Amino acid sequence: MKTIGLIGGMSWESSLLYYQIINQRVKERLGGHHSAKSLMFSVDFQEIKTLQDQGKWDEATKIMIESAQKLESGGADLIVICTNTMHKMAKEVEESISMPLLHIADATANEIVKDGNKKVALLGTAFTMEQDFYKGRLIEKFGLDVIVPNEAERMIIHDIIYQELCLGIINEKSRQSYIKIINRLSQQGAEAIILGCTEITLLISPDDCHIPVYDTTRLHAESAVDYALSEG
Template identity: 55%
Template sequence: MKTIGLIGGMSWESTAHYYAELNQGIKKALGGLHSARILLYSVDFGPIEKLQNKEDWESLGNIMADAARKVEKGGADCLLICTNTMHKLTGIVEDAVNIPLLHIADATAQVLVHDKIKRVGLLGTAYTMEQEFYKNRLISKFDLDVIIPDEKDRNSIHTIIYKELCLGQIKTQSQKTYLNITKRLAEKGAQGIILGCTEIGMLLKPEDIDIPLYDTAKIHAAKAVEWALKYE
């Protein structure tokens, strides 16, 4: 089994889910008392959120590259960024290390293609929904048709992520807001919904809506388990 390296803490709420998913995946695969070999570098999200708000991606790139190097130096065999938004800095992170980065959008898209989902709705932070780094990867590499909510709905999604979910707050009204947004995306032809923020899985579950939900944190962790066990 290879060692999985994580850059987490963005937020720690979702990183805790990664830790659980990775260990549960290894236990399911190998049984007994087996658990995942993990190296985690958990950042302080407070300063990072401020830099995101300023769109100071250069400073954020330096932070992420430094974290990646530390994870590699610690002995990790692969690297996961435990947040969708910071995959904007994929190139900088990959250039900083010699170990492979398992991209969250690629892992998710592979499941969508397997499920024959062509037109998909994307929920996430404003950065993930509105900027090209995430959508274009899904479109150009996997030929997916990606639709996003309207501006009002995007603002609601973003606010709930940062003001509630990243703080571990799960509110019924916010769940209703997200469910209504997913229904509107389904009405626009979405065959499935990407939970393109690793915290959203805390709020929405597959049984909540009539079309498939794709929880990127779960999918990403499952891909890492699969990768690590190729070497078993």
């Protein structure tokens, strides 16, 4: 079993899910008392959030690179960034280490393609929904047709993530707001929904939607285990 290196803390609420899902997956695969070999470097999310808000992505990239290098020095065999938004600097992080980085968009898109879905709606932070680092990968590498909510809806989704979910606040009114947005995206032709922020799974489940839901947190964590248990 390879050792999974996790860059966490963005937020710790979703990093907790990663740890849980990874160990559940190992138990499913191996049985008995097996659990995952893993290391986590958890950053101070307030520091990251401030840099995001100020657009200081170069400084945020340095933190991510340093985190990955610490995990490599600690004995990790692969890296998982436990957040969608910070895959903005996935390329720079990957180039700074000598082990694989498992990209969250790839883990998600592989499932979407396998299921035969083509047109998908992406929910996430404003950075993820509006910038090209995530959507572009889904489009260019996997040939998906990606749509996002309108500007007002993107703000609602973004604010609920940062003001509620990252703080562990689960609000039924916010759930209904998300469901309303999802239903409208479905009317626009979306065949499936990507929960493209690792906290959204705290609020929205497949039972809330009448079209398929792809939980990036679960798919990413499970792909890390499958890689860790693979040979070679």
